Amino acid sequence: MADPSSYRPKPGQIPDSPGVYKFRDEHRRVIYVGKAKSLRQRLANYFQDLAGLHPRTRTMVTTAASVEWTVVATEVEALQLEYSWIKEFDPRFNVKYRDDKSYPYLAVTLNEEFPRVQVMRGAKKKGVRYFGPYGHAWAIRETVDLMLRVFPVRTCSAGVFKNATRTGRPCLLGYIGKCSAPCVGRVTPEEHRELADGFCDFMAGRTGTYIRRLEKDMMAAAEEMEYERAARLRDDVEALKRAMEKSAVVLADATDADLIAVAEDELEAAVQIFHVRGGRVRGQRGWVTDKVEAVDTSGLVEHALQQLYGEETGDSVPKEVLVPALPEDPEAVSQWLADRRGSQVSLRIPQRGDKKDLMVTVQRNAQQALGLHKTKRASDLTTRSRALEEIAEALGLDTAPLRIECFDISHLQGDDVVASMVVFEDGLARKSEYRRFQIKGFEGQDDVRSMHEVIGRRFRRYLQEKERTGEWEESPAPSGAVPAPDAAAGDGDPFDNEPREDDGRPKRFAYPPQLVVVDGGQPQVAAAKRALDELGIDDIAVCGLAKRLEEVWLPDDDDPVVLPRSSEGLYLLQRVRDEAHRFAITYQRAKRAKRIRSSPLDAVAGLGETRKQALIKHFGSVKKLKQATIDEICEVPGIGRRTAESVAVALASTTPAAPAVNTATGEIIEEDDGGSTT
Numbered sequence: 244m245a246d247p248s249s250y251r252p253k254p255g256q257i258p259d260s261p262g263v264y265k266f267r268d269e270h271r272r273v274i275y276v277g278k279a280k281s282l283r284q285r286l287a288n289y290f291q292d293l294a295g296l297h298p299r300t301r302t303m304v305t306t307a308a309s310v311e312w313t314v315v316a317t318e319v320e321a322l323q324l325e326y327s328w329i330k331e332f333d334p335r336f337n338v339k340y341r342d343d344k345s346y347p348y349l350a351v352t353l354n355e356e357f358p359r360v361q362v363m364r365g366a367k368k369k370g371v372r373y374f375g376p377y378g379h380a381w382a383i384r385e386t387v388d389l390m391l392r393v394f395p396v397r398t399c400s401a402g403v404f405k406n407a408t409r410t411g412r413p414c415l416l417g418y419i420g421k422c423s424a425p426c427v428g429r430v431t432p433e434e435h436r437e438l439a440d441g442f443c444d445f446m447a448g449r450t451g452t453y454i455r456r457l458e459k460d461m462m463a464a465a466e467e468m469e470y471e472r473a474a475r476l477r478d479d480v481e482a483l484k485r486a487m488e489k490s491a492v493v494l495a496d497a498t499d500a501d502l503i504a505v506a507e508d509e510l511e512a513a514v515q516i517f518h519v520r521g522g523r524v525r526g527q528r529g530w531v532t533d534k535v536e537a538v539d540t541s542g543l544v545e546h547a548l549q550q551l552y553g554e555e556t557g558d559s560v561p562k563e564v565l566v567p568a569l570p571e572d573p574e575a576v577s578q579w580l581a582d583r584r585g586s587q588v589s590l591r592i593p594q595r596g597d598k599k600d601l602m603v604t605v606q607r608n609a610q611q612a613l614g615l616h617k618t619k620r621a622s623d624l625t626t627r628s629r630a631l632e633e634i635a636e637a638l639g640l641d642t643a644p645l646r647i648e649c650f651d652i653s654h655l656q657g658d659d660v661v662a663s664m665v666v667f668e669d670g671l672a673r674k675s676e677y678r679r680f681q682i683k684g685f686e687g688q689d690d691v692r693s694m695h696e697v698i699g700r701r702f703r704r705y706l707q708e709k710e711r712t713g714e715w716e717e718s719p720a721p722s723g724a725v726p727a728p729d730a731a732a733g734d735g736d737p738f739d740n741e742p743r744e745d746d747g748r749p750k751r752f753a754y755p756p757q758l759v760v761v762d763g764g765q766p767q768v769a770a771a772k773r774a775l776d777e778l779g780i781d782d783i784a785v786c787g788l789a790k791r792l793e794e795v796w797l798p799d800d801d802d803p804v805v806l807p808r809s810s811e812g813l814y815l816l817q818r819v820r821d822e823a824h825r826f827a828i829t830y831q832r833a834k835r836a837k838r839i840r841s842s843p844l845d846a847v848a849g850l851g852e853t854r855k856q857a858l859i860k861h862f863g864s865v866k867k868l869k870q871a872t873i874d875e876i877c878e879v880p881g882i883g884r885r886t887a888e889s890v891a892v893a894l895a896s897t898t899p900a901a902p903a904v905n906t907a908t909g910e911i912i913e914e915d916d917g918g919s920t921t
Contacts (some may be wrong), residue, residue: 247304251290252375257283262314263324265332266307270754273332275303275644278321282312297537303336318575319582336535337511338546347681348375349383351396351443356432357425358439362385367554374446375518375526391421392482393457394442395731396424397435436756445483447520447558454483498522500563501551502593504603505543506609510534513613514547517605520561529612545570552583560584565593565602566871577610626811627670633812634758637804638797640784644758645669650701650771651762652693653827659834660688662697663827666756667819674913679830691766698759698774705755706778755783762820764789764796764803771800788820846893847886858890869894 266275279285289296296304315321329337350363354370362380367373377383387398397404397818399414399422405414407426425435445453459917461476502517511533518526530550538546543567552560564694570576573590580588593599633641647667653769654660666676684696759775761767768787775783786804787796793813794803806813810879844855861879862868868876868890876887 245291247293247307250307250309252310257286257312257739259283260314261316261318261321262312262361263321263328264310265314265328265334266303266336267306267309267772268306270520273328273334274307275336276325276328276332277332278318278325280290280321282314286310286312286411299336299535300537304535306336318511318572319578322549322572322575322579326553329549330553338532338534338536338538347377347380347383348373349377349387349446350374351439353436353439353443357397357435360391360398360442364717372443373559374443376528377526378492387487388421389482390445391416393453393479394438394445395421395423396439396442396584397425399426446525451819454480457483467681489528489747498563499561500565500598501561502565502598502605503544503547503551504567504602504605505547506606506613507534507540507541507543511613511617512543513609513616514543514610515605515609516547516551517601517608518561519580519601527608529608531612531616531798540568541570544568545576548576550582552609554578557585560588562587563591564709565591565598566722567592567606571899630670630811633806633810634815637795637806637812638758638786642757644756644784646754647758647760647819648701648756649760649762649829650694650697650822651820651823652690652697653824653831655835656832659831661827661831661834662693663823663830663874664697664701665819665823665826667815667822670815672822677826679826681834690763692842694761694763694767695770695774698761698771699777701892702755702775702778702780702783706780755780757784759783759785760819760823761787762823763787764794768796768798788816793817809827843894844890847889850886850890854879854886857881865894 259281261278261280263276263278264282265273265288268274275286289300289310293301293305315324328334329339333339345360348367350361351372351374352359352370353372354368362383363371363373375383391398395416397406398416403414404426406801407417407424411427413422413424413427413641415427416422417427417429423430423438425432430438441453457476457480461473461480462477464470464473469830474863493920498519498750499521500519501616502519504515505513506513514530516528517524520527531545532543532546536542546569548564550567560580562584564580569590569592577588577590580590593602628643631645635643636641645668649665649667650662651661652662660682662680662682664678666673668676671689678701680697680700681891682693682696683778685692759771761771767783771787772785775781775785785798788794789796789803792803793808794805795813796803806816844858857867857879858876862871866920871891873884873887873891876882876890877884882890
């Protein structure tokens with residue numbers, strides 16, 4: 244625990260101007276980011292008597308080892324920089340909302356020649372129009388199915404579209420009138436884009452125009468006694484009305500607003516957002532967070548606004564944002580939202596009428612979400628804590644192993660030997676910390692030797708980081724110890740190109756675990772312990788979990804530790820071991836598949852993937868390319884004579900494979916024009 248007075252800035256050193264500040268821990272990790280109108284006044288609050296600080300603030304300042312700041316011109320710039328740094332550094336003491344689910348969106352890919360309507364999850368892509376989020380994917384599909392009557396936009400995948408273009412036959416939706424079939428030229432790209440734009444306009448809330456136009460066309464068709472067309476238009480109007488009924492009318496027509504409500508207690512907070520477009524609820528989403536910093540409702544609202552609109556621009560930011568409490572600096576936040584939208588944004592608390600009534604509904608949803616989350620987490624947190632305590636007791640550890648790293652070796656009969664490292668923190672997988680290795684120290688199959696190499700490489704990198712940051716002092720190494728190599732030299736693992744600057748970002752291999760778990764028994768555990776001893780590391784526990792009887796092996800012990808089958812500690816170790824095995828075998832299979840897909844053209848220096856594909860497409864197969872002359876190869880666009888000569892030499896030097904034989908008939912199976920066997 245650090246004393247805040249040891250890194251407190253000198254009097255008068257902190258400027259009295261707007262800015263953003265960062266607290267770092269002893270490892271130089273950024274652990275907290277904040278902003279202030281006056282840096283001098285705000286930072287002074289952190290260096291008062293510890294007894295007067297909020298418990299969470301006290302924990303933060305005693306964990307920190309230094310503080311630094313950046314001066315900006317305005318509060319709006321401070322807000323933007325704070326958001327950028329929180330996203331970049333992921334500080335542990337900042338409130339970070341996490342989605343309670345991966346919400347699906349209705350997306351229209353306007354960045355394609357023929358826009359496609361589909362369900363999308365995850366990060367938003369440039370050039371794609373999004374609507375939602377929706378609670379369930381089936382709700383999107385029901386809406387799309389109704390609207391395709393009126394706006395028959397393409398919904399098929401790229402593969403289906405290309406196949407239909409090649410065969411000249413549309414898919415089933417093209418035959419039943421729910422796709423305009425641009426794949427076979429029934430509509431031009433311009434006509435199809437008009438349909439997509441109309442679809443987007445309707446989903447954006449401009450519904451009255453289309454329904455009135457269809458009703459007018461229906462009446463005109465009836466007057467002209469085109470009854471079949473009139474009936475079809477009548478059905479189109481009904482379909483659009485049914486699609487509109489799926490979104491309840493809650494506010495006046497043409498109202499675009501987001502309503503945000505917060506439910507909180509001392510430890511956690513839940514946020515619910517209703518997206519209202521055209522007076523209808525078009526989407527709903529929710530977040531939960533641990534209150535790891537001393538923050539009130541205003542601060543939670545400000546963090547929610549940053550999370551919600553930090554990556555949005557244009558119409559994705561509504562004209563009106565309704566909140567339960569205004570941020571500390573509402574003018575700066577409103578200006579920030581207006582800059583992202585490109586026009587004025589109203590940020591306010593609803594006082595009366597329909598908007599206040601709807602806010603009550605949103606608040607009720609937030610309370611229910613918080614209650615449900617606490618019910619789920621209570622069980623999970625209790626179970627994880629018990630598991631860590633059982634592991635600590637069984638292995639004789641002083642404290643519960645809050646960070647566990649597990650290593651596994653994978654290969655196929657000695658080929659493509661790889662290793663995995665998975666990380667669990669507080670009993671939960673931390674996938675951003677996962678790493679994978681190629682075994683480079685030797686050829687062949689030797690799990691024990693591979694484990695020794697991987698553990699050595701991982702913890703040499705740890706020592707390099709300690710030496711680079713000044714946490715590790717040069718001292719006489721123990722007998723047999725291997726000194727940490729120069730960080731610039733690297734150790735041969737695939738992560739030598741990581742950032743070297745002291746920037747506060749989470750570094751690969753920079754933080755030690757309390758427990759190393761290896762997949763295996765006594766030999767693997769001994770190899771891991773020997774690697775740590777050679778590096779002079781003696782404060783990290785090691786154990787192994789053998790698959791056969793699920794026995795836990797410790798270094799230098801002749802007998803395993805047997806945990807009860809019902810033990811939560813054993814179950815956690817099994818999960819860690821199984822995750823390491825899954826991660827290793829996935830990497831090994833990917834490497835093997837890549838090796839199998841290798842081509843003789845890979846040996847041609849300077850020949851990229853695009854020109855390889857051009858050669859294969861031009862000649863039809865590697866076999867026909869091999870038979871071509873240099874002049875014929877030069878006919879391929881982008882292939883010069885020197886490259887053609889290199890291709891010819893590379894293909895001439897390859898040894899022809901033995902012919903395949905049909906064992907039933909004795910016939911030799913010839914390679915077809917596509918380069919595959921038949």
